[in-house]
Amino acid sequence: MARYLIIVSGRVQGVGFRYFVQIIGNKLKLKGFVRNQSNGNVEIEAEGPEENFKKFLKEVKEGNGFSKISDICIKSIKIKENEKNFSITY
Numbered sequence: 001m002a003r004y005l006i007i008v009s010g011r012v013q014g015v016g017f018r019y020f021v022q023i024i025g026n027k028l029k030l031k032g033f034v035r036n037q038s039n040g041n042v043e044i045e046a047e048g049p050e051e052n053f054k055k056f057l058k059e060v061k062e063g064n065g066f067s068k069i070s071d072i073c074i075k076s077i078k079i080k081e082n083e084k085n086f087s088i089t090y
Contacts, residue, residue: 003032003047003079008060010070012042018088020064025086028052033089046086047079 008017013036021034021044030048037043046056063069 002050003077005075005077006044007073008042008069011068013040015066016064017042017067022086022088024056024059028056030056030086031083033087035089
């Protein structure tokens with residue numbers, strides 16, 4: 001089990017990217033959230049088994065067909081307790 005902070009930059013706001021990420025996170029049984037940042041990036045925290053995280057990251061990098069990802073930064077962070085699913089936060 002691991003948790004990662006992911007910052008995605010590019011054309012990722014206003015194109016349904018957060019909803020796309022939420023669907024993938026829940027499909028892969030990850031916990032965490034996705035939200036827009038004021039600078040135009042999208043912030044993701046994802047937690048779960050390493051194998052599921054790898055699948056998640058692969059799909060996020062591919063995008064939803066409307067997004068255009070220019071960079072992804074990934075950092076390992078501390079696991080959070082009491083999260084039940086993967087959601088969009090504001």
